[in-house]
Amino acid sequence: xxxxxxxxxxxxxxRKNRAITxxxxxxxxxxxxxxxxxxxxxxxxxxxxxxIAAGFxxxxxxxxxxxxxxDLHELLVLRDRGCPPExxxxxxxxxxxxxxx
Numbered sequence: 001x002x003x004x005x006x007x008x009x010x011x012x013x014x015r016k017n018r019a020i021t022x023x024x025x026x027x028x029x030x031x032x033x034x035x036x037x038x039x040x041x042x043x044x045x046x047x048x049x050x051x052i053a054a055g056f057x058x059x060x061x062x063x064x065x066x067x068x069x070x071d072l073h074e075l076l077v078l079r080d081r082g083c084p085p086e087x088x089x090x091x092x093x094x095x096x097x098x099x100x101x
Contacts, residue, residue: 047072056085069094 044065051061054076064070071092078088 051075051085054079054085056089060085060089064089067094 047065048058048061050072051064052058056064056075056079064072064075070089074092075088078091079085083091
């Protein structure tokens with residue numbers, strides 16, 4: 001009785017995958033930027049540089065870079081599509097901040 005070579009490969013692959021899956025170490029707890037202030041400062045500075053390079057003035061870039069609720073990627077997408085920096089910031093302002101104005 002001949003064995004189909006494809007089924008043998010599948011069985012071998014399943015065994016390998018199972019062994020690899022079982023060998024994974026447990027996940028470590030999530031760390032926030034609050035745990036590492038230097039990392040937070042570097043991240044904020046990077047966000048600010050990206051915003052200035054995209055055409056935001058320094059004051060607005062600093063304000064937006066420091067707000068973790070502002071989606072940097074979406075700001076840059078709006079700028080790429082021709083949206084003025086101030087309007088992009090208003091569009092993506094967090095709702096609770098926008099409602100209090």
